[in-house]
Amino acid sequence: MNIHITCTPEFSTDKLREVVELLAKIPGEMSFHYLEPFTVEQSLIINDKFANINTLQSLEFEVFFRYLSAVRLLNRIAQEDFLIVITSIQNCEEWFSAFNKKDVFVHGVEWDLISNVDAKFGIAHQCVENIFQSLIKLDIDNYETEPNIHMKSIGCINDFCDEKSEILIKLKSADICDSCYNRALKEGVSDNVIAHILEITEHIRKEFITSKRIRRKHQSDVIRIDSDGNVIIGERQVDMTELPKTLYIFFLKNPDGISRIDLCRRVEEVKQIYKVLKRDKFDSESISESITRMCCSKTKEGIKIEKFQSTLDKNKSMVKSALKTELGEILSSLYAINRVSLEDKTSVFKINISPDNVQIDPSFLEE
Ligand SMILES: [Zn+2]
Numbered sequence: 001m002n003i004h005i006t007c008t009p010e011f012s013t014d015k016l017r018e019v020v021e022l023l024a025k026i027p028g029e030m031s032f033h034y035l036e037p038f039t040v041e042q043s044l045i046i047n048d049k050f051a052n053i054n055t056l057q058s059l060e061f062e063v064f065f066r067y068l069s070a071v072r073l074l075n076r077i078a079q080e081d082f083l084i085v086i087t088s089i090q091n092c093e094e095w096f097s098a099f100n101k102k103d104v105f106v107h108g109v110e111w112d113l114i115s116n117v118d119a120k121f122g123i124a125h126q127c128v129e130n131i132f133q134s135l136i137k138l139d140i141d142n143y144e145t146e147p148n149i150h151m152k153s154i155g156c157i158n159d160f161c162d163e164k165s166e167i168l169i170k171l172k173s174a175d176i177c178d179s180c181y182n183r184a185l186k187e188g189v190s191d192n193v194i195a196h197i198l199e200i201t202e203h204i205r206k207e208f209i210t211s212k213r214i215r216r217k218h219q220s221d222v223i224r225i226d227s228d229g230n231v232i233i234g235e236r237q238v239d240m241t242e243l244p245k246t247l248y249i250f251f252l253k254n255p256d257g258i259s260r261i262d263l264c265r266r267v268e269e270v271k272q273i274y275k276v277l278k279r280d281k282f283d284s285e286s287i288s289e290s291i292t293r294m295c296c297s298k299t300k301e302g303i304k305i306e307k308f309q310s311t312l313d314k315n316k317s318m319v320k321s322a323l324k325t326e327l328g329e330i331l332s333s334l335y336a337i338n339r340v341s342l343e344d345k346t347s348v349f350k351i352n353i354s355p356d357n358v359q360i361d362p363s364f365l366e367e
Contacts, residue, residue: 001193002081003131006035006071009043010053010309011088011108014317018120019086023127026203028196030131035075035083046070054297054309058090061098068103082134084127096167097126098140104130112338114167116352118329121204125171128197129157135189136180148180156180157201174198174205207330214330223335223353225249227363229277233335238326243290243311244318246274248351251337252358257350263312264296276365316349 005023007016016034023032043050046067049059064085072083079102086108091098097106106126111119139146143160153159153166155173158180176184176198184194221234231238231248240248250270251258258266271291278287290311292299297310316337323332334353341347 001030002078003030003032003084003127004035004075004077004081005032005084005086005127007037007108008053008067008085008087008089009037009040009050011037011086012313012317013037015108015120015123016086018118019123019127022120022124022203023200026196026200028199029190029192030128030196032127035071035077038071042074043067053089054307056089058092058094060092061100064091064098064105065100065103068100068105072103082131084130086123096122096161097130099130099134102134104134106130110339113341113347114164115171115208116333116338117207118333121207122167122171125201125204128200132157132176132184132189132194132197135193136183136187148183150177157197168208171201171208172205174201218331218334222357222359223252223351225252225360225364227361229364233323233327236326238322240319240322242274242277243294244315244322246270246277246291247294247312247315248319248337249273249277249360251349251351252360255350255353255355255358257340257348259346259348260297260310260312263349267292267295270295273365 003023005016005020007013016037020032020034023030038046040050040053043053047063049056049063064087068083068085071077071085077083082102082104084104084106086106088107088109091105091107095107097104099105104127106123108119108123111117111122114122133140136148138148138158140149143149144151148158150156150159151162153161153169154177155169155175156177157170157175158177159166159170161167161170176194181194218234224232226232229245229249231240231245247270250273263270271288274287274291293308294311294315298305298307300306320332320336323335327335335351337349337351339347340350340352
């Protein structure tokens with residue numbers, strides 16, 4: 001059984017690759033394939049709403065499914081194959097995912113609001129969950145009366161998870177209840193496919209359980225910025241290029257977190273850090289430009305407003321992969337810049353460690 005996974009143009013292709021890699025490395029009946037995403041221009045042919053892709057609030061299910069049909073058609077994907085699109089565009093029901101026959105879309109962002117485990121695990125779970133649900137012909141249009149959608153979580157792959165936090169129960173249970181298993185047999189789903197789905201969910205479950213304990217043990221490690229601006233965590237020096245390092249130091253200096261809007265408002269402070277790191281290689285114009293593009297998503301000159309895609313996510317990912325190289329997958333998410341939701345339903349980006357564990361050498365940043 002072939003499963004092709006792609007994304008909408010605004011979504012990170014690195015993350016897409018990570019999800020496909022994670023699924024493909026667990027052997028079994030299903031083969032997972034990376035499918036090159038459409039560009040904004042190609043997406044525009046399908047729906048003109050994609051012209052405003054970076055400010056798009058949410059889309060109807062119908063639009064997502066039309067998008068999937070077009071991707072399927074243009075890539076000549078066989079009818080019996082599954083096609084999955086990962087997207088950061090919210091859907092009107094705010095569901096994690098949905099399917100229509102063998103077309104699936106999965107919400108690929110905000111996983112860091114649920115857990116500090118890397119988003120790829122939650123996304124991968126959504127992929128196999130939808131394949132299972134499609135195979136047993138689950139009626140998601142009438143989810144309230146569908147007997148195999150559990151409105152109250154019981155730790156089954158078909159838990160509805162109305163409350164976002166309930167998804168963790170599902171991820172940690174990695175199970176298919178008797179009723180859903182019998183339905184799969186009735187619909188003729190082979191045991192090999194069910195076994196493969198369970199292998200994958202089990203792999204994901206381990207990530208949500210064990211890694212948590214290891215992280216807790218490491219929470220006392222100190223992050224140091226020495227006088228030369230090197231980032232040192234515990235005993236290990238983490239090498240980053242200047243732009244992501246600038247972002248990282250700025251967040252270390254602001255332990256309560258920063259919203260997207262405030263990051264742009266404080267762009268001058270960020271530039272100051274960059275300037276110190278660059279020293280004599282400082283070319284004010286091009287530096288100013290790259291920092292602005294990282295911190296903001298528009299600039300205003302007189303009455304002229306220019307909108308662009310911010311490089312914040314890209315630089316956050318670079319921080320994460322630098323951490324991963326030095327500390328490994330599990331510990332890297334502990335020290336990464338994550339999105340955290342606040343009580344008033346807004347969110348900030350922050351490094352979720354105690355400010356007591358951050359030491360910045362006072363001679364760094366001195367002129
Ligand atoms: Zn069930």
